[in-house]
Ligand SMILES: [Zn+2]
């Protein structure tokens with residue numbers, strides 16, 4: 001039997017297990033930097049398969065992490081992960097939110113091929129439509145398909161370890177925490193673990209709706225997702241009696257309000273699309289008190305890094321200017337960011353060929369603009385910066401409900417397609433059998 005046929009039969013054999021793993025991750029979703037149960041299961045399974053495992057600050061250097069929850073939240077999530085069946089022997093290095101896992105399998109000479117899968121869920125209460133794998137954790141839900149991505153990664157790792165006779169080189173699996181809010185990739189990219197990676201491939205499940213070729217299974221190489229920066233801002237003023245001595249106060253709410261209206265007045269950039277959004281505000285302590293403090297969460301986005309940087313710098317200028325205008329000060333913390341995803345031609349072509357080899361339908365074109373933002377771009381940029389190749393493949397399927405909504409669900413058949421694309425591409429890059 002040809003190697004590709006052996007791989008396809010293994011994918012068929014392991015699909016029920018892959019679906020069961022996805023459903024287990026779905027039942028026990030975990031927010032960014034809190035993926036203790038998910039990551040410990042992944043580390044344990046990969047270790048059993050013969051992978052060398054790296055976890056802890058070596059994989060996610062502390063100084064480069066962004067948007068990490070408080071110590072109390074991390075501690076509570078850690079305890080709950082143990083109650084929900086985390087593998088305790090893998091947990092210790094992850095304590096404190098170091099939930100990235102890298103699994104390495106060296107198998108003779110050849111290229112180093114990286115694959116990235118994200119693991120985190122979202123703060124959403126899942127709708128109940130009778131699904132037996134519904135989230136058991138109130139207010140937390142896998143509404144972006146990362147449960148499926150993680151399960152695909154485990155299946156790909158299993159098949160590659162069982163089929164070592166079919167390929168030569170090194171595979172490196174990057175199981176990434178905290179993709180939501182674009183927080184986790186930058187630290188993995190800065191770990192040095194991508195320095196020897198020649199090619200890196202990631203995938204994401206998205207709906208077919210509105211696509212140019214809706215019958216296709218896979219878009220080989222996404223391009224042009226929005227670069228973004230997420231910021232937490234605090235305006236510091238001075239409280240005073242609103243009736244007796246308003247002139248003695250410095251009104252933090254006034255500074256924030258001036259900032260918000262002017263953020264939305266940012267002039268456009270000639271290079272293309274941009275976004276700005278203030279998503280939450282919290283301020284003040286009482287009706288008759290000049291507000292001492294005002295906090296807001298905002299984000300900017302841009303069609304490329306130039307436009308995003310422009311939006312970010314303009315936002316900083318507006319915020320600092322608004323604070324100054326009302327005698328306040330401000331602190332601006334970057335809690336997430338990513339560049340634009342730009343898949344390279346060569347690896348995208350190899351993905352496209354892999355689809356055909358594995359009996360899937362790729363889009364007839366290599367690239368298409370991708371909506372939203374995706375921090376895998378940092379891993380891609382790192383590999384490309386030393387001359388490597390990178391691609392982000394979109395697994396098209398009939399999703400239910402909009403992404404990031406309580407009714408979202410995937411069509412699980414996309415998971416076998418995902419495993420086939422990844423494995424087919426590995427064979428195209430370092431397989432021993434020529435077609
Ligand atoms: Zn998402």
Ligand SMILES: [Zn+2]
Pocket residue numbers: 144145146179204
């Ligand atoms: Zn996602």
